[in-house]
Amino acid sequence: MTLLGLLAGAGWLAPGEAAAQAWNKAAFEAKTMDEAVKAMGGAAPAQSKDIAFVSTPDIAENGAVVPVGVTSAIPKTESIAILIEKNPNMLAASFDIPAGTDPSISTRVKMGQSSNVYALVKADGKYYVASKEIKVTLGGCGG
Amino acid sequence: MADPMKIRANVVGDSTEVKVLMSHEMETGQRKDAAGKTVPAWFIQSVTATYNGKTVLSAQWGPAISKNPFLSFKFKGGAKGDKVQITWTDNKGDKRTDEATIG
Numbered sequence: 001m002t003l004l005g006l007l008a009g010a011g012w013l014a015p016g017e018a019a020a021q022a023w024n025k026a027a028f029e030a031k032t033m034d035e036a037v038k039a040m041g042g043a044a045p046a047q048s049k050d051i052a053f054v055s056t057p058d059i060a061e062n063g064a065v066v067p068v069g070v071t072s073a074i075p076k077t078e079s080i081a082i083l084i085e086k087n088p089n090m091l092a093a094s095f096d097i098p099a100g101t102d103p104s105i106s107t108r109v110k111m112g113q114s115s116n117v118y119a120l121v122k123a124d125g126k127y128y129v130a131s132k133e134i135k136v137t138l139g140g141c142g143g
Numbered sequence: 144m145a146d147p148m149k150i151r152a153n154v155v156g157d158s159t160e161v162k163v164l165m166s167h168e169m170e171t172g173q174r175k176d177a178a179g180k181t182v183p184a185w186f187i188q189s190v191t192a193t194y195n196g197k198t199v200l201s202a203q204w205g206p207a208i209s210k211n212p213f214l215s216f217k218f219k220g221g222a223k224g225d226k227v228q229i230t231w232t233d234n235k236g237d238k239r240t241d242e243a244t245i246g
Contacts, residue, residue, distance in 0.1 A: 023188045023234075028205040065209045084207060088173060092207035095216075101199050102158065102217040108209040110171070 028091050033083060033118060033129075036091045040081070042127040050074045051119050051130035055106060063113070063136040069106030074123040077103035081122075086115035111136045150243035152227045159221030159245055161192060161199075163214045163229050171206040187212060187231045194218065194227050221245050 027039035037045060054069040070080050080103065081094040092109045103121075111117075114135040121128045146166035153160050165187065172184025186206040192199050199218040221227070223245055230240040 023203055028203075067213075069215075087207050088171075089205060089207070091205055093202060093204045095200060095202040097200065098198055100219045102219075104217060105200075105202075106213075106215045108213045110169075110207050110209050 024094070027094070029089055030091060031089065033085075033090060033120075036081075036083060037120065037127055040094070040122075042122065045120055045127035045129040048074060048121065048128035048130055051121050051128060053117075053119065053130070053132045054104070056117070056132060057134065059135045059137065060111065061137050063111040063138055065108050066111050066134060066136070067106065067108050068117060069104070070119040070121075071102075071104040072119075072121045072123065072128075074103070074121055074128055076124040077121055078124070079122040080105055081120040082107070082109060083118040083120060084109065084111055084115050085118065086113050087111065090118075145237060145239050148229055148231075148239065148241040150227065150229055150241055152221070152243050152245040154221060154223055154245060155217070158217045158219050159194070159227070160217045161215065161227055161229075161243075163192075163212075165190075165212045165214075165231060165239075167210070167212060167231075167233065169206060169208055169210045169212060173206075185233065185235060187233045190214065190229065190231045192216070192227060192229050194221060194225065199227075 027036050030036035050073040052071045054071050056068050060066040079096045082092045083090040095105050097103050116131045116133050118131045149164040151162045170185040174182045187204050190202040200216050225245045226242045228242040232238045
């Protein structure tokens, strides 16, 4: 257990701080989008055209390294999450965007097979989603 | 102790663009070794970036982030010569903090 975990457990940290530190196990173990959104404390997301995938390929040659970039044009974007439909656990990453930081992030993810990739955006307390299909020619979860 | 991160921070217009390359196995816990035993999961769970003591990005990651993770983001402000700090913590409790000077 980490020191922060101990402090949070002992009630030394304010609940807000503890929540910001704790890894959302339930969300990362979710098998479906609904479960993941619920674990993050939200309701069913609305489709949005204001979320764009940037420098994200249509076809990825190597599923172990798939670049994914997400930009949200929704005002008051608070967080951006990346979910991969056909991975064993859908949620790959979730980013909290404080005021002053551009609602645009990019990273690299693993994909076991061709799948829809979802960008889930929380803005002003509401959830929005956009998706993109990425075809993988070589899976990233094999041995 | 894990290898240092490579961090590049540059002023672009009125913002600072930060690119980070971390050194980590990011083992999923799904893979089996040659003997058929499952390789235990080992991955970065949380990442925090700070500038002038203020958090400019925080993230929670699962094992689906690629080995040797890459991350890029932009925040408003930042001046040449200032420092940006990045910290990650993995699921074994290992931690690493590195800083870069904005150029």
